[in-house]
Amino acid sequence: MAIRRKEPPAEQPEAYPITYGVLGLLSFIGPMSGYDLKRAFDHILSPMWGAAHSQIYKELRRMETLGWVTMEREEQESRPDRKVYSIISAGQQALTAWEAQPKISLQMRDELLLKITFGSFAPPGALMATVKAGLAFHEERLAEFRENLHHLLVRHDQPQEEPGANQNAGDPFARRITLLAIEAEEVYTRWLRELLDFLKEREPQLEDR
């Protein structure tokens, strides 16, 4: 019953995966604003990480106090100033130190699979509608990933028009990651289609709405 005050940890973790996601993009692509970073996240990191823009901004502020990035303010008319962040050497070192650790974490939160798991509690027809919505969602994801691959392929072979537009094309990992994402979504969508067939067999009268 005795209450023991927790002693401050010898070295509180000052960064987590999303921190390195931001840091990696700044190093990979170059100086950017929080807004740009959000888009880079959605395009490049969507297969393995999602982040709200608000959190990216927060991480940027934190990393600035850590001395990992610097910020330069660009004034604009009728729009909030752009705060352009750049990675500096301490940040680059932190990124490398993280890469040196083999520790990995994995979190999956898939509400579609959860609903399917307990699908026997769904009212008639409801599960079919959910699966259809899920199939549409994942087909769109698959299409995006295929488009990403297309960009990687063309820009790799052709001379670059916009300078600095596509540094990742020459990177050996970007394409591999995209290929995995595509394959995973192909498996997922095929599985959903088979499930849909099964549901249609069971409840043919509910096939449309």
Next chain:
Amino acid sequence: MAIRRKEPPAEQPEAYPITYGVLGLLSFIGPMSGYDLKRAFDHILSPMWGAAHSQIYKELRRMETLGWVTMEREEQESRPDRKVYSIISAGQQALTAWEAQPKISLQMRDELLLKITFGSFAPPGALMATVKAGLAFHEERLAEFRENLHHLLVRHDQPQEEPGANQNAGDPFARRITLLAIEAEEVYTRWLRELLDFLKEREPQLEDR
């Protein structure tokens, strides 16, 4: 610049996916303690959702105040009392209402893929060690899922020894989910092995440590 107090939302969401994960397991399997639920989560829901035991306990308390479950205390010697929770009709209705909504959410947090994405910033040999650790992790996951499938298959054909031990065997969704999880991990591990081959080609001298 005016500060506007936020008005309380007309109807605050009283549940989120994990709530229905707990609820679904209680309905699917039967009355359980928080401890049992944690194990059920790890076995049945691991392909799509992870939860710390502390959060499961918290959800149970919340759901009790909502009137979705009831709790009965079982006294034990030299061990904290078991609090056994049971789903009641309001909870069953909430579960069905959730199933009736086609809305789905998806969150992926894969630190391994993140490290690989920025693998060009890793010190020599570090990425290879990370990929090896990741491969071991996912091979273990794959083995677990295959074992789950095995259990589903045998218990489905044979008469059940322990009563109530395996209600899910007859369920059409449990096996399908497991099959998807297996296929996904097969794709993932194969991809990791190919990546490892690529890395070994690049840095043959670093192949061991």
Next chain:
DNA sequence: TATATCATGTAATCGGTTACATGATTAA
């Protein structure tokens, strides 16, 4: 004889989501 693991839960902290703000274009 330490050290895990089983068994069962509570409390504090923090990562991440949702809401709040603003104003200019573009589309319906």
Next chain:
DNA sequence: TTAATCATGTAACCGATTACATGATATA
């Protein structure tokens, strides 16, 4: 002319993780 979307950020809240507790039995 109403509503999106682009563009850019801050503040509040809450879901989820980590730490705290306890005491058996099993394992090294």
